[in-house]
Amino acid sequence: EAGVAQSPRYKIIEKRQSVAFWCNPISGHATLYWYQQILGQGPKLLIQFQNNGVVDDSQLPKDRFSAERLKGVDSTLKIQPAKLEDSAVYLCASSFPGQGYVQYFGPGTRLTVT
């Protein structure tokens, strides 16, 4: 079974530029999560999708971050414009309701904003 795929793996941009991340979850996993993990901290949920509907986006900075999940499969997370404090690893995870909401994480995208 293929795992969660993410791209790119690394990205360096200047502040005020825009960036987009892509995630392909495990086949059949209806729930998809985007997390932000700053060095030394635990993952912080940005947005959670159930199929292509948003379940929780309470911690998503909506003035600069946006996310979509078309057709309930792939998802993209966009930051526009980026700030220095957005430097972090962005993790995508997916889960299947029948597995107690255990989450399977992708390799992450390391974003550096200069």
Added chain:
Amino acid sequence: QKEVEQNSGPLSVPEGAIASLNCTYSDRVSQSFFWYRQYSGKSPELIMSIYSNGDKEDGRFTAQLNKASQYVSLLIRDSQPSDSATYLCAVNPRTGGFKTIFGAGTRLFVKA
């Protein structure tokens, strides 16, 4: 008060010893509890999940849950240098897939 609290460590134990990792949570109605291991530069991977009070064992790992005390722990027996990683405690308030809250993690070093 943080929703999920862990001692950041580092926790250092000799090879072969028992490592004990602790986690407390604030939401009394929490239902699902997870321990994830995260190696440096890698993404989290599930070690254990536990949903009811008591102990759950899987190989060298034992998760312990006490809902009355709002406390969950992870014991690693016969610790190996390969167990050196950050261990993240995660709590889900309900089984319906609501937002999972992660602790900041405890760094574990197992000395050979």
